Amino acid sequence: MSLINVSNLTFAYEGSYDNIFENVNFQIDTDWKLGFTGRNGRGKTTFLGLLLGKHEYSGKISAQVHFEYFPYFVENKGENTLDIIHEMLPDRLHWEVVRELSLLQVAEDVLYRPFDTLSNGEQTKVLLAALFLKENAFLLIDEPTNHLDSHARKLVSEYLNSKSGYILVSHDRAFLDHCVDHILSINKTNIEIQKGTFSDWWENKERQDHFELAENEKLRKDIKRLSDAAKQTSNWSHEVEKTKNGTRNSGSKVDKGYIGHKAAKMMKRSKGIEQRQHSAMDEKSKLLKNVETTESLKMAQLRYHRSQLVELEHVSIFYGDKKVCSDISFTIEQGDRIALAGKNGAGKSSLLKLICGEEITYTGTFRKGSQLKISYVSQDTSHLQGDLSDYARIHGIDESLFKAILRKLDFARVQFEKDISSFSGGQKKKVLLAKSLSEKAHLHIWDEPLNFIDVISRMQIEELLLEHESTILFVEHDREFCTNMATKIIEL
Structure with missing residues (x-):
């Protein structure tokens, strides 16, 4: 077991005026099966590129493993599959390759066919098997389920569940649930890690979102009530202050000291309400930062004249x-x-x-x-x-x-x-x-x-x-x- 440490990571693409990551900090255990999730465009593939050393960044990423990326780039797809695997794994024995392929229900004869004649599912399985045979490698698996049929997805998820030491980018909920034990999520304002499956993470997220929405509504009402109270108290203090220069209804002179004291007391109360109002606003500003907007969509479906x-x-x-x-x-x-x-x-x-x-x-x-x-x-x-x-x-x-x-x-x-x-x-x-x-x-x-x-x-x-x-x-x-x-x- 070792750790991958990310410290104060900040990154933006050249020419861009907005950072994709800003002062990001977290740790990853290299024994984890880590699911990586987040909305499109949040930087999942970019982060994998940073781990691979493809981009310059500020901050620090330290690891005692080397990273391997899936899908692996095959330069000459016309070569036999076995030759491609030997280029990837020059020191691995043939029986080890066959063993890994058998776990994915891939017949040995695919090794003797040109790689470009393999189906998408077969290519995915062959490359995953080869990458998991690399020593001291932490795999960065980017969307392996695209173009895989349901049967192939099930086989690949069972295979990944038997392994450890990878980050898996996938948006397939059932697939993630079957083969991860931690979730790394890129949220609107931060990156966080939670133990458990995708369903565990989603349940926690929904619970947190509901709590923040309820707190937000409560604080919104508190701010309105405090704002109304502050205005009313301020008006009262001004009205009392004005009577210092007038007379009582009976015609006797007013007690300016008493009225001034009363006005100051009411003004102090108004200031106290105002401070509580600002405090409530500060609390409110801390909420909803990671609540994802999921407004209803609309579509222009037409009704056909026949059933x-x-x-x-x-x-x-x-x-x-x-x-x-x-x-x-x-x-x-x-x-x-x-x-x-x-x-x-x-x-x-x-x-x-x-x-x-x-x-x-x-x-x-x-x-x-x-x-x-x-x-x-x-x-x-x-x-x-x-x-x-x-x-x-x-x-x-x-x-x-x-x-x-x-x-x-x-x-x-x-x-x-x-x-x-x-x-x-x-x-x-x-x-x-x-x-x-x-x-x-x-x-x-x-x-x-x-x-x-x-x-x-x-x-x-x-x-x-x-x-x-x-x-x-x-x-x-x-x-x-x-x-x-x-x-x-x-x-x-």
Whole structure:
């Protein structure tokens, strides 16, 4: 066991006018299984880059281990997988590699295939197995679940649970719960570490948020009451002071000493109330710093004139001579929230593209309602670039609504001035989702919409889709999201 110490860490990107980290201090035990969470754009990947020595910073990071980053960059993906592993692990024995792969249910024959012929899941498992064989290494695992199907996620989470000594960035709640024993969270104003699973951390956070909101309301009422009392007492003291220069109702002279004393006493009371008011305001200012805003989102869902939107009967899809899925039958009716499930390569994305109107070779019967308006979110964000205002104009969506949705998804206003290509992976995905939510559509088709999206935003999106009784067909491997959302599951 050893410690990773972070002391007075301050960092901002060159040319930026706002610090991502400022005087941050904490310790990490290298035996921990540490889940790393926080809203998109808060600096999770940046912090991993700092540990790896990629950026200059002020403060100190000290460790007696060396850091390894996942996903590991494979320069020549055309090489055999075994050759790539030997480059990573020149001193490791073959049986050790095979043992690690067997824990992840990866067949030994993948070692003798070119790396680029492996599926996303196989590549993830191979690289994780190799990295955990590195000696004296502390792993920085950045979003390993993206593009993994549910079965692969379960295997990888069980594998990670059998290991220790890593930081895991993931927004999949069930995945985190299964393989971490501490949570490192980047909050709005600080970084903190708590022992336990993600669910433990979330329960503590909700309890703290509710306490602070209740205290905030109580202090708000106290400040108003004290403010009213201070004004009233101040008015009384001024009225009493004015009588020093007048006479009593009986016509006798006033006792100026008594009245002055009374006025001073009331003024002192007013000052005391004012001090308590300022003290209450100071207490209030300490609250709500880390309460995340989760305002309700809105969407422009249209009602279709018929209950049935799409029908498929015994549909099979082909790429050339290869059949990617076969004998698929289901209907999409208004209000359905349908999850397409199945292993990677089972044809889920192809099916979505067929319904969206792309030229796909298929057999069977496929019917789609006339004048059906579909809003589509793809997996790919690599094409995103340019100004947000131009993006809204090009796609014919309401710019105000589009930006309001992004604000509610935790975009700072300063982000609106940046080029979309500079956004984090999660922020780019939010751009696609905000566009889809701004489009007037009868049916929303989302292909792995939650990749890179932070947990709090996932919960907002769940609430939105449930509240608006949306009609949606989606592919998503986040088990919690599917459990909460799906009215039907179609297994391919």
